[in-house]
Amino acid sequence: MTAYEKVAAARAKDRFTSVDFIHLIFSDFTEMHGDRRFGDDPAVVSGIARLDTLCVTVIGIEKGKTVKEKAERNFGSVHPEGYRKALRQMKLAEKFKRPVICFVDTSGAYCGIGAEERGQGQAIAENLMEMMTLKIPVISILIGEGGSGGALALAVADEVWMLENAIYSVISPEGCASILWKDSNKVKEASACLKMTAEDLYALGVIEKIIPENKDLFANIKKELMVVLAKYKACCTEELAQKRYMRFRRIGDFYD
């Protein structure tokens, strides 16, 4: 598949969404709402659940299924309160020593008046900072679109995995094409330039795992999560945060 075909697949209307993963991988999912500051963002679904017997915190960016639900969930474009709700859940996870699993699927953090008034940039920045030193393991899985800072705000993790047709980029291919060629129709070219597919990101050392999209998808993720969380159970918490910092610290290339 070309990069652009992957973009189309990642955005396909009938593609699975975060709630599918939450319900098919975990049991006893109990949703928790609200950021305790302003409101509850329906674009983020969060709560506690069990992965087999282990209690975990699950957070997903949800685009919605039906037209009505998509509108209610703002098509998975998160407002600041969504990021703050997620952070609140992560802090609770840290307190009760539960691992955190994030499912990321967003075209980007919402660009609107309310989002700016309530500090979209500050909300994302705070998540990046706080996630970096969480004393519990965090696994983020990009299941569809990984749109820039809005996706990263739930992906400062010990391991970042991507589904084979998911994408992850600093800018949308449309945005890139319009800046680069003043022509938003050159999306195909832009998709290739941005190196946004799972293979590209694996090659760049930005993600740890590519998950094949086959019939065993959910069972596989469950199995992989159990293996990796068993491994992290033995890790000392300080060491975990140190390794997470080093994971991001090494990314970047330049002449010196």
Place this chain on the structure above:
Amino acid sequence: MIFKKPSNALEGHTRIEIKTISEEMEVSFSCPKCKKRIGGNELRENMHICPYCRYHFRIHARQRIDMICDENTFTETDKTLVSKNILHFPEYDNKLKTAMLESAEKDGVVCGICEIDKNKTALFVMEPFFMMGSMGSVVGEKITRLFEMAVSEHLPVVGFTVSGGARMQEGIISLMQMAKTSGAVKRHSDAGNLYVCVLTDPTTGGVTASFAMEGDIILAEPGALIGFAGPRVIEQTIHKKLPEEFQKAEFLLKKGFVDDIVDRRRQKGYIAKILNMHNRGAGYDCL
């Protein structure tokens, strides 16, 4: 030498001719806000602020360093770092060359150690005339190294941001610099050190969503555009015209996202006062 207008000047400024002041020429400039003519010398003596309407002209990192540091105390760090076209992105090599000529800098940030009213301080100043201070690997690495150095030397960090956001030409690697710098700020903060950030026009995108909004104390220059999404993107999303004051420093102050708005002429004194009040022994730190 006259510096050219950056090709990617942010929204609201694209129609305005932005010129920086050169030392050799005595020319006059038209204020982008009130359109009045101002003599080069007059502007320079007024710290590049319009004497009529207080518009703060965009200035080079080096000019800011001269304004904020005690005389001859600035020592630059990591000055050899140069960007690499990691993704073989079209036109990036040329863009970098042009940016170097336009800014006379190697990349979008200048870092170092200085003294501000005799307080030893780690300082970073972003450069608007280098691809509008966009953050790629070099900016991310230099900021990260500065904060790491400040942790080991127990220094406060003072930073001036001006940025269009993450640098598209380095793709996902640019995005990762947001996490990397945020991690470095967090470790600096957890070690009990002070970070004062001054947001200048414009501070947007990935820089707003990382180290610009992570200061213990966040100041802004009057009239500076500060936001996550640029105004044009928001207008395209919501199909509405935005009010004039939206995303300006004064708007952020009202909404609770900056501590104060500080005129460029007051900045050194203001920051010196803050640094003095955070010195060892200033509070109860004998406990």
